[in-house]
Amino acid sequence: MENDQTQVLPVQEIMDLALMAGLYSHQSGGDTNRTSGIIRRMALALGAARADTVISSINIGVTVERNGQRETGFRKAPHMGANFTMLTAVAQVVEAVEAGRIGAAEVRRQLEEIAQHPHFYPRWLIAATVGLSCGGFAALFGGDVAAIACTTLGSGVGMALRLFLHKRHYVPFMFALASSFTAMMVTGLLLKLAHSQTPDAAMAASVLFLIPGVPFINGAADLFGTNYLNGMVRIMMGIIFVIGIAAGVSLALRIL
Amino acid sequence: MNTWLLELWAAPAALGFVLLFNVPPRSLAVCCTLAVIGHAVRKGVMLLGGDIVLGSLLGGLVIGLLAEWWGARHHMIPTVYSIGAAIPMVPGTLMYKAVQALLGVANLASPLTSGNHAIAQQLLVEAGVNSVKASMAVMALAFGIAAPILFRPGRNR
Numbered sequence: 001m002e003n004d005q006t007q008v009l010p011v012q013e014i015m016d017l018a019l020m021a022g023l024y025s026h027q028s029g030g031d032t033n034r035t036s037g038i039i040r041r042m043a044l045a046l047g048a049a050r051a052d053t054v055i056s057s058i059n060i061g062v063t064v065e066r067n068g069q070r071e072t073g074f075r076k077a078p079h080m081g082a083n084f085t086m087l088t089a090v091a092q093v094v095e096a097v098e099a100g101r102i103g104a105a106e107v108r109r110q111l112e113e114i115a116q117h118p119h120f121y122p123r124w125l126i127a128a129t130v131g132l133s134c135g136g137f138a139a140l141f142g143g144d145v146a147a148i149a150c151t152t153l154g155s156g157v158g159m160a161l162r163l164f165l166h167k168r169h170y171v172p173f174m175f176a177l178a179s180s181f182t183a184m185m186v187t188g189l190l191l192k193l194a195h196s197q198t199p200d201a202a203m204a205a206s207v208l209f210l211i212p213g214v215p216f217i218n219g220a221a222d223l224f225g226t227n228y229l230n231g232m233v234r235i236m237m238g239i240i241f242v243i244g245i246a247a248g249v250s251l252a253l254r255i256l
Numbered sequence: 257m258n259t260w261l262l263e264l265w266a267a268p269a270a271l272g273f274v275l276l277f278n279v280p281p282r283s284l285a286v287c288c289t290l291a292v293i294g295h296a297v298r299k300g301v302m303l304l305g306g307d308i309v310l311g312s313l314l315g316g317l318v319i320g321l322l323a324e325w326w327g328a329r330h331h332m333i334p335t336v337y338s339i340g341a342a343i344p345m346v347p348g349t350l351m352y353k354a355v356q357a358l359l360g361v362a363n364l365a366s367p368l369t370s371g372n373h374a375i376a377q378q379l380l381v382e383a384g385v386n387s388v389k390a391s392m393a394v395m396a397l398a399f400g401i402a403a404p405i406l407f408r409p410g411r412n413r
Contacts, residue, residue: 029277034333082277084336091333121275133272139265140295141349159272204352209272213343217335220398224406249352250359 009047009104015064015071017104018043018051020111022060023075024090029082031218032227035060038094045098046107057233079237081166082214089114123163130209131156134183137208143201150190151202155209158183162210172237176244177251180207184252210245212238259299266295266344274340283336286326290341294319298345308347312393315345316400324404338401345397350390357383 022039030038036053043051043064054061054074061074093110096102102110121129134155135148143151158179165175187206191199219234270291274284297318298311306314319341320334327334360379364372 029335031335082339084277084279084333084339086278088280088333088336092331095331119278120281121278126272126275129268129275130272133269136265136267136269136271137344137348139262140269140344200352201349204349208346208348211343211346211348213273213339213346214277216394217339217342217398217401220395221335221402221405224399224402246355246358249355250362253356253359 011048011064011066011069011071013104014043014046014048014066015062015073017046017107017111018048018062018064019060019073019075020108021090021094022053022055022062023077024086024111024114026055026060026077027080027083028086028090029084029214029218030087030090031221031225032230033222033225034087034091038090041094041098042107045094046104055227055230057230057237083119085120086114086117089117123160127156127160127163130159134205134209137205138198138202141198141201141205143198143205144196146194146196147191147198147202147205150187150194150196151205153190154183154185154187154202154206157186158206159209172241173244176210176241177248180210180245180248181252182248183207183209184249185255188252188256207245207249210241212241215241260296263292263296263299266291269344270340273343277336277340279336279340283332287337287340290319290322290337291344293322294341295344308350308389309392309396312345312347313396313400316342316397317403318400320401320404323401334404335401342397342401345393347390347393350386350393354383354386354390357386 018039021042022035025035025038032055036055039053039060039062040051043062048064048066050065052063058076058078059074060077061072063070063072090111093102093107093114097107131152131154135152138147138151161182162175162179165178183206184203187202191202196202215234215238219231219238222228222231222234225231267288270288271284274287279287294315298308298315301311301314302308319338323334323336323338323341326332326337357379361376361383364376364379368376
C-alpha cells in the first residue's frame, strides 16, 4: 500500500521534502556527507530513481530524476549553530521513511514539527552552565577554588553577552571579540579581589566557551571525508572566530 | 587519588557545551560520562609518559568509539555525544600561553637592541612551541573522534 502511494508522488514533491530534510540537517550542524546522504536517501526512499546533491557552505541543492522527469531546486542554508536534537530528529525521519513506516504526508508533518521545535534550554540556563563549564576548565588546568569561582562568573557574563549579540545578528568576529574581552576582564578583576594563587589557570579557562568546536570538528570531518572545499570553509570560519577571541584577549590583557 | 578525582570536573566542563548544542535531555548523562572517560584516558596516557598529542588522539578515539557504539544501540547520531564530550580536551592553557607570548612580542620596543633580541627570541619560541603543540593536539583530537567513521568507508554517503 505504502509503495503505491509513493509511486504517484510528484517529482517536485520528492525534491521539496528531500531539500527540507537537507536544510535542517545542514543548519543544525551536520557535516557535508551527512547532509548529502540525508537528501539522497530521502529522495530515493520517496520513489526517486536518482538524486544528485550539491552542498556548499551556505547553499544546498538537489536534482531528482524519475522516468525522464527531472526537477532541480536550491535552498539558502545559513549556519544557525549546532542543534543536535534537530539533527537526530531529521535522521530518524529518514530512517522511518526508508523502513516504509511513514509516507510522504507524514514526512512533511514531522519535518514541519521539527522546524518548530524549540530549544530545550532557556538562555539564562545555558549562560550559567557554560560559566560553570569554564570553571571546570579552570579546575582541570589546576586552578584553586577562587580561580574556579572567578572563571565561572566571568565566563557566565561573557556567554550571556555572546547570546545577546548573536540574537542581534552581529557577525561572529564581533561577538567573539566582545565576549572574550568581557569574560577576561570580569575574570581578571575578580581574581585581583579574590587573591587566587593560580590566576593563569583562570585566565586561560575564561575564554574557552568561545572555542568554535563544531566548525573545527565538522571541518576536520569534511576534510577527512574528502569534501575539501567545505572543510576549508568550516576551518576558516573557526579561524576567523579564534582571531576574534585573540583580539579580545589581547585587549583585556593590556588593560589588566 | 585527588588528581584522579579532578578528572570529574570534565563533566561540568562538557555540560555547558552540550546544553549550547541543544542535546536532548536524556543524552546529557552519556555526554558527561564520555567527557570524563576521554579526559581520564588522556591523563593516563600522559602519566605513562606519552605527550599531549598522543593523549588527545587516544582520548578522542575512545570517545569516538564509545559514542559510535552507544549511538548505534540507541538510534542516535554519534556526533551528538562525541563533540560535546571532546570539548574538555581542548588545550586551552597552551593556546593562552601562545597568545600571551605573542602579546609580549607586540610590546617590545621597535628597534631591536641586543638585549631585546634575546627576549624576542625567547617569546617567539614560546609562542611557536605552544601553538604548534596546541594545533597538533586539536588535530589529533578531531581525527580520534572521526576515526570510527573513517574506518567504515561509504557508510554515510
